[in-house]
Amino acid sequence: MMINIPIPGSPVRGSKSGKPVMALFDLLCRRWSMGIIWNLSEGELTFRELQKKCETISPTILNTRLKELKLVNFVQTSDQGYKLTELGTELFNLLKPFKNFAINWGSLIYRKGE
Amino acid sequence: MMINIPIPGSPVRGSKSGKPVMALFDLLCRRWSMGIIWNLSEGELTFRELQKKCETISPTILNTRLKELKLVNFVQTSDQGYKLTELGTELFNLLKPFKNFAINWGSLIYRKGE
DNA sequence: CTGATATGCTACAAAAAATGTAGCACGGGA
DNA sequence: TCCCGTGCTACATTTTTTGTAGCATATCAG
Helix, strand or coil: CCCCCCCCCCCECCECCCCHHHHHHHHHCCCCHHHHHHHHCCCCECHHHHHHHCCCCCHHHHHHHHHHHHHCCCEEEECCEEEECHHHHHHHHHHCCHHHHHHHHHHHHHHHCC | CCCCCCCCCCCECCECCCCHHHHHHHHHCCCCHHHHHHHHCCCCECHHHHHHHCCCCCHHHHHHHHHHHHHCCCEEEECCEEEECHHHHHHHHHHCCHHHHHHHHHHHHHHHCC
């Protein structure tokens, strides 16, 4: 497995100069990144618990994402398994409003299909 | 090309029951989705302009993402090219604070490497 | 009308990322 | 010692993404 972290200031997807927000997007748009942060927000979880919460994630990708998220300091290990760092929690707080937005969006899509 | 949209309420990556927020994450975590929304926030852009803004996107994927984002009503076409819908603008507003977060995060990573 | 340019987009092969399944190594507990 | 549960790796297959070339149409100058 090959770990490749986007570094703000170095070229990333979306920005040759490495605009920080593009580096963040590069990271977050990797499959499951956001889901993992979301699921960890409720508290510490072991590897297998997290795997269950994510429902359909493969252990390979879960482990890769966890390594990445640890490297960028959004997630940390603990006795009990994995948990968000302070920074990761801040990021989750930015993600939180997506829930209601998504619910509203979902009801619009639903109506569209009627 | 095959368009496949996550529908809240139907199984999506991350949720067999299709939790709306997971459907949204499924969509947003596709490569370039967030970058496209970000770049369109400043105003209408033609296909080629958008391509230039995204710096390294391929036309294939740009077109795929645009079709998807139109289908879920985040983006619409206009005389001048492409622009965010009202809903897309709302979504952008949720994304906006990521910029400062990313800048802060970037400076932390930088310090880590010193 | 003709040629030069720009635009939106498609084709397609190659590369990279994600998936799914099997299962290993290790640390309890009985 | 045998049996679980846990964290995680191996690896073949499938899906996504990339990169390059280039087509079709529209516009404009001559």
